[in-house]
Structures are given as structure tokens and as C-alpha cells.
Amino acid sequence: MKLNLAGKDAGLTFESVHLVPGRGGCSRLHPHFHTVSVSLDGEPSDRGMLMHIYRLKEVVIRLCQEFDHMVLVANYPPEVMTVDEEETGYKINVNGKTYLLPYSDVLRLPIGTLNVEDLCQYMAENLLDRLDPILDARRIVSMTVEVDEGNGQSASVTVSTRR
Numbered sequence: 001m002k003l004n005l006a007g008k009d010a011g012l013t014f015e016s017v018h019l020v021p022g023r024g025g026c027s028r029l030h031p032h033f034h035t036v037s038v039s040l041d042g043e044p045s046d047r048g049m050l051m052h053i054y055r056l057k058e059v060v061i062r063l064c065q066e067f068d069h070m071v072l073v074a075n076y077p078p079e080v081m082t083v084d085e086e087e088t089g090y091k092i093n094v095n096g097k098t099y100l101l102p103y104s105d106v107l108r109l110p111i112g113t114l115n116v117e118d119l120c121q122y123m124a125e126n127l128l129d130r131l132d133p134i135l136d137a138r139r140i141v142s143m144t145v146e147v148d149e150g151n152g153q154s155a156s157v158t159v160s161t162r163r
């Protein structure tokens with residue numbers, strides 16, 4: 001059986017801003033409107049549930065809130081982008097330009113790029129960490145996370161809950 005949270009209808013969304021090293025429009029700061037969908041796959045309990053859907057939703061919403069209205073910064077190699085900690089915020093050098101962004105506005109992510117695939121993989125692993133204490137891995141075998149970055153562009157990944 002599968003338990004599904006459909007991102008848009010369930011309000012699992014966040015808006016964020018990022019830039020991608022390189023040329024063209026994506027090299028400048030630009031927004032994305034993300035939607036996160038999650039489904040669990042496994043055997044229901046004696047009570048006929050995989051897990052309480054509101055508990056699942058709560059965890060996904062919290063993650064979305066942490067990403068919402070933030071500037072996302074990935075961990076690019078230093079020859080591509082440098083991020084220095086200054087007194088008032090991060091000084092980011094990329095694409096021959098320098099940005100100074102307040103600490104409060106930036107979410108640094110321990111991932112190599114901000115491609116939707118990398119973002120999706122990161123969110124799936126992060127969600128799994130958060131769900132670990134409340135998810136019964138004897139019954140629930142996997143979780144699929146889909147991250148849509150808008151314009152019909154998305155990535156999805158299925159991760160095992162048994163790790």
C-alpha cells in the first residue's frame with residue numbers, strides 16, 4: 001500500500017532563490033516555486049495505517065518552511081564559487097560577481113549543485129532522518145520524494161527506509 005501526500009494540494013511548497021554558476025539567465029539570482037510530494041510504500045499496521053498522514057505532513061511542512069524565502073547556496077568547488085563568512089553575512093564570489101548576503105537570508109546546503117536532482121536527493125535523505133524516529137521501518141520499506149521546481153520540471157527519487 002502507498003500513502004501519498006500530493007505536494008501542491010497538501011500545501012507542501014516553498015519559494016526560494018538561487019543562482020547557477022555559468023552563463024545565461026540562470027547565472028543571475030532567480031526564484032523557483034517548489035512543490036514537494038512524498039509517498040510511503042509498505043504494509044499497513046493492524047489498524048490499517050502505514051503511518052498517521054498528519055504526522056508525515058507535519059514533518060514535510062517543517063522542512064519546506066526551512067527552505068521558504070531563502071537564498072539557497074550549494075557547495076560548489078572553490079574554482080567555481082567561493083563563500084566567505086564576513087561580519088555582516090556571506091560574501092559569495094561566482095560568475096565574476098560578488099554578492100554580500102545576510103546570514104539570515106541564506107540556507108547553505110551540503111550538496112554539489114542546486115540541480116533539481118541534487119535538491120530532491122538531499123530533501124529525501126533529510127526527510128528520512130526526520131522520519132526515522134516515527135516511521136516503522138519493519139512495515140514501511142521505501143519513501144519516494146518528488147521535488148518540482150516549477151514549469152513542470154521535477155526530479156523524484158525512491159529511498160529505502162531500511163538503512
Ligand SMILES: [Zn+2]
Binds near residue numbers: 018020026030032
Ligand atoms: Zn534555477
